[in-house]
Amino acid sequence: MTRKQKRLAVIGSGMGFLALAAALTFYALGQQTSYFYMPVDLLAQPAGAGDRIRLGGLVEKGSIVRGEGTRVRFVVTDYEHTVPVVYDRILPDLFREEQGVVVEGALGEDGVLLADTVLAKHDEAYMPKEVADSLKERGVWQEE
Amino acid sequence: MSVELGHFALVLALALALVQTFVPFVGARIGSLSLMRVGEPAAITGLALLAAAFAALMLAYVQSDFSVANVWENSHSAKPLLFKITGTWGNHEGSMLLWVLILSFFGALVAAFGRNLPPTLKANVLAVQGLIASAFLLFILLTSNPFARLQPAPIEGRDLNPILQDVGLAVHPPLLYLGYVGFSISFSFAAAALIDGRVDAAWARWVRPWTLAAWAFLTGGIAMGSYWAYYELGWGGFWFWDPVENASFMPWLAGTALLHSAIVMEKRSALKIWTVLLAILTFSLSLLGTFLVRSGVLTSVHAFATDPTRGVFILAILVFFIGGALALFAFRAAALAPGGLFHPISREGALVLNNLLLTTAAATVLVGTLYPLVLEAVTGEKISVGAPFFNLTFVPLFLPLLAAVPFGPVLSWKRGDLVGAAQRLHFAFAAAVVSAFLAFFLIDRGSALAALGIGLGLWLIFGALTDLALKAGIGKVEPAAAFSRFRGLPLSVFGTALAHAGLGLTTLGVVCVTTLETERILTMQPGQTAKIGGYALRFEGLQPFTGPNYTEDRARFILTGADSVRLGELISSKRLYTARGMPTTEAGIRTMGLSQLYVSIGDATNDGGLVVHMWWKPLVTLIWIGALVMMGGGGISLFDRRLRVGAPARRKAGPAAAGEEAA
Numbered sequence: 001m002t003r004k005q006k007r008l009a010v011i012g013s014g015m016g017f018l019a020l021a022a023a024l025t026f027y028a029l030g031q032q033t034s035y036f037y038m039p040v041d042l043l044a045q046p047a048g049a050g051d052r053i054r055l056g057g058l059v060e061k062g063s064i065v066r067g068e069g070t071r072v073r074f075v076v077t078d079y080e081h082t083v084p085v086v087y088d089r090i091l092p093d094l095f096r097e098e099q100g101v102v103v104e105g106a107l108g109e110d111g112v113l114l115a116d117t118v119l120a121k122h123d124e125a126y127m128p129k130e131v132a133d134s135l136k137e138r139g140v141w142q143e144e
Numbered sequence: 145m146s147v148e149l150g151h152f153a154l155v156l157a158l159a160l161a162l163v164q165t166f167v168p169f170v171g172a173r174i175g176s177l178s179l180m181r182v183g184e185p186a187a188i189t190g191l192a193l194l195a196a197a198f199a200a201l202m203l204a205y206v207q208s209d210f211s212v213a214n215v216w217e218n219s220h221s222a223k224p225l226l227f228k229i230t231g232t233w234g235n236h237e238g239s240m241l242l243w244v245l246i247l248s249f250f251g252a253l254v255a256a257f258g259r260n261l262p263p264t265l266k267a268n269v270l271a272v273q274g275l276i277a278s279a280f281l282l283f284i285l286l287t288s289n290p291f292a293r294l295q296p297a298p299i300e301g302r303d304l305n306p307i308l309q310d311v312g313l314a315v316h317p318p319l320l321y322l323g324y325v326g327f328s329i330s331f332s333f334a335a336a337a338l339i340d341g342r343v344d345a346a347w348a349r350w351v352r353p354w355t356l357a358a359w360a361f362l363t364g365g366i367a368m369g370s371y372w373a374y375y376e377l378g379w380g381g382f383w384f385w386d387p388v389e390n391a392s393f394m395p396w397l398a399g400t401a402l403l404h405s406a407i408v409m410e411k412r413s414a415l416k417i418w419t420v421l422l423a424i425l426t427f428s429l430s431l432l433g434t435f436l437v438r439s440g441v442l443t444s445v446h447a448f449a450t451d452p453t454r455g456v457f458i459l460a461i462l463v464f465f466i467g468g469a470l471a472l473f474a475f476r477a478a479a480l481a482p483g484g485l486f487h488p489i490s491r492e493g494a495l496v497l498n499n500l501l502l503t504t505a506a507a508t509v510l511v512g513t514l515y516p517l518v519l520e521a522v523t524g525e526k527i528s529v530g531a532p533f534f535n536l537t538f539v540p541l542f543l544p545l546l547a548a549v550p551f552g553p554v555l556s557w558k559r560g561d562l563v564g565a566a567q568r569l570h571f572a573f574a575a576a577v578v579s580a581f582l583a584f585f586l587i588d589r590g591s592a593l594a595a596l597g598i599g600l601g602l603w604l605i606f607g608a609l610t611d612l613a614l615k616a617g618i619g620k621v622e623p624a625a626a627f628s629r630f631r632g633l634p635l636s637v638f639g640t641a642l643a644h645a646g647l648g649l650t651t652l653g654v655v656c657v658t659t660l661e662t663e664r665i666l667t668m669q670p671g672q673t674a675k676i677g678g679y680a681l682r683f684e685g686l687q688p689f690t691g692p693n694y695t696e697d698r699a700r701f702i703l704t705g706a707d708s709v710r711l712g713e714l715i716s717s718k719r720l721y722t723a724r725g726m727p728t729t730e731a732g733i734r735t736m737g738l739s740q741l742y743v744s745i746g747d748a749t750n751d752g753g754l755v756v757h758m759w760w761k762p763l764v765t766l767i768w769i770g771a772l773v774m775m776g777g778g779g780i781s782l783f784d785r786r787l788r789v790g791a792p793a794r795r796k797a798g799p800a801a802a803g804e805e806a807a
Contacts, residue, residue, distance in 0.1 A: 010488070017500045020504075020541075021541060024508070024536060025512075028532070028533045028537045031536070034528055035526070035527050036525075036528060066747050066749070069667050069749065070665045070667055070746075089665055090665070090729075090744060090755060090757050093378075093726075094727070
């Protein structure tokens with residue numbers, strides 16, 4: 001092989017890898033991302049049962065029901081609409097009423113979100129960024 | 145008083161960094177040796193000044209001087225001394241100060257130990273280091289002054305975030321920064337070479353130890369961070385593909401690629417332009433990581449004390465350095481002479497494959513990390529990219545890389561023989577396949593996936609051992625001769641084998657945990673027993689306990705083996721840190737052999753029970769042990785004589801040398 005051919009081979013295989021990576025990336029982005037919703041967004045464009053979503057909002061006051069075995073129920077609200085959530089694991093330490101939360105899981109037939117992840121950060125002043133932006137846009141919450 | 149001195153030292157350090165930037169650079173331009181030499185004392189004095197500033201801040205923490213705003217926000221007089229000390233960098237301002245301190249530490253090392261560097265190269269390297277230090281010192285002084293005073297001084301501080309009150313804070317950030325910032329030396333060397341307009345094998349030999357050191361530190365830092373998050377967060381996970389984790393992982397991937405391409409450049413003087421580009425990209429990814437972590441533009445579970453307004457400043461620094469270096473590269477790269485030729489099947493070829501896969505993998509991580517940010521900026525849509533994305537993109541790219549690793553060291557330079565290499569590795573391959581079959585049939589619930597993964601991990605380990613055996617000539621020469629040859633092998637050969645075997649150990653750990661782990665979530669009444677992983681845990685009840693700055697409810701479990709032998713007890717607790725009123729969960733972890741039993745507790749139930757989440761994690765510790773072995777491999781290579789003593793004088797440019805270059 002001449003120098004040029006070798007260089008072409010290297011460049012060709014490099015391009016091949018990049019193409020492979022790009023294909024994988026596009027495929028994965030199409031399949032494996034979850035959209036972020038606030039409860040009110042679900043009113044406007046309902047997600048189908050079984051869809052995986054990421055729901056942000058505040059934990060509604062007085063909605064936390066603990067103690068039924070390992071299951072916890074609570075309601076996520078954005079002061080306009082609410083979504084009930086069921087979670088079957090240990091909640092994060094800073095999960096509290098009227099605090100920002102991001103919940104990930106699949107919507108059930110009955111409109112209840114079956115969560116497999118509940119995120120509340122390790123900082124008491126934390127408001128998830130998506131939730132803060134969305135609440136501020138509608139003017140229902142201000143940063144202290 | 146010492147606080148003001150610290151602040152003053154910081155300002156002086158900035159002035160000195162500016163001197164270090166411009167004087168040696170001008171000296172190198174006009175060829176004045178005396179101007180170029182200014183860089184060395186400037187770098188060493190700069191380190192002394194920053195060390196003084198850092199010590200002043202640390203002193204304020206140790207003395208709980210709450211008149212300093214930074215100390216007031218992040219400390220408390222009742223905090224144990226260790227956490228007062230580590231609290232110095234457990235916040236934005238302090239961690240940026242640590243960043244610059246380490247930067248100047250590396251610069252001073254180059255100044256002190258780079259005696260055999262050509263003066264212009266050294267001057268330019270120190271100038272670029274000075275420029276980076278100036279930018280970050282300016283950032284600290286203008287936006288993040290750790291020495292700002294409060295008037296009047298509060299009586300008590302607000303305490304450090306309880307999650308950070310852990311030994312992990314003493315080890316993880318310094319190691320991680322030594323890695324992150326260590327790559328600045330490779331970056332400065334690359335920029336200096338581009339300014340100089342010449343890069344050769346000697347350059348690669350000078351850069352390699354710095355890259356190696358940074359890489360070893362970063363490996364340790366990431367592993368330590370992973371273990372810390374694993375035991376502290378109480379979620380039982382070791383890696384979440386969180387943006388902050390990715391931010392440290394991308395420079396690691398690029399740095400690993402750089403480490404390998406520098407070998408090709410040193411030994412065969414090929415891949416010059418690529419190596420220079422990688423050196424730039426690696427530190428650029430470090431800077432990007434600093435930006436992502438410090439600015440909080442991405443939602444992360446690990447980011448602490450972030451501030452978006454200050455992020456813009458770091459973004460500007462980022463754009464300046466990455467853009468500047470890439471522009472320099474674009475102008476100068478064409479001037480660099482192309483290097484040696486090689487056959488695609490050769491050690492060089494294998495290292496090129498390594499580089500291709502590593503950089504592509506790094507690119508997918510980059511896309512997955514930044515895509516949500518870009519999409520939101522462009523369309524306003526908010527999405528999240530999580531573990532499933534990375535499992536689908538990163539993993540398929542990384543698996544072939546792992547499978548190819550053992551081939552690299554046994555191929556010969558320039559023109560290799562794939563069949564020969566395969567023959568040399570047949571023992572390792574057979575052993576790995578047999579182990580995979582054994583795993584499939586012997587392990588309870590062993591799946592094909594687990595077996596393949598275990599086989600892959602062992603293939604890496606056996607491959608590394610085979611390489612050592614081949615180089616020592618075991619089986620070919622007399623045992624005594626083989627032993628003496630084994631002892632005479634260069635340290636870097638051992639380093640390579642160790643690092644590759646460590647990668648195998650980590651692979652084994654990851655595979656075993658992800659495929660063979662068992663978990664249970666249940667409510668337990670006192671006296672109740674739960675079985676997991678062949679062990680039984682009896683819940684003994686909750687007991688209150690008071691620590692120095694927290695109160696906690698401790699759940700006690702008695703651990704018994706399969707034959708009801710008492711093995712000891714395990715304590716998991718819910719803590720409340722009184723100063724911040726912040727609760728944390730302390731997981732109860734019991735290590736048995738290489739595996740761990742992990743217990744986290746939740747809330748009490750109405751009927752007096754307790755929610756308990758328990759995991760049996762087979763061979764989980766191998767994940768971090770493997771990383772430590774990799775780090776050890778890097779460390780051993782660093783002590784190779786060829787890197788220490790043999791730093792060569794640059795080849796004299798002449799007809800003979802030119803002929804050799806072209807060969």
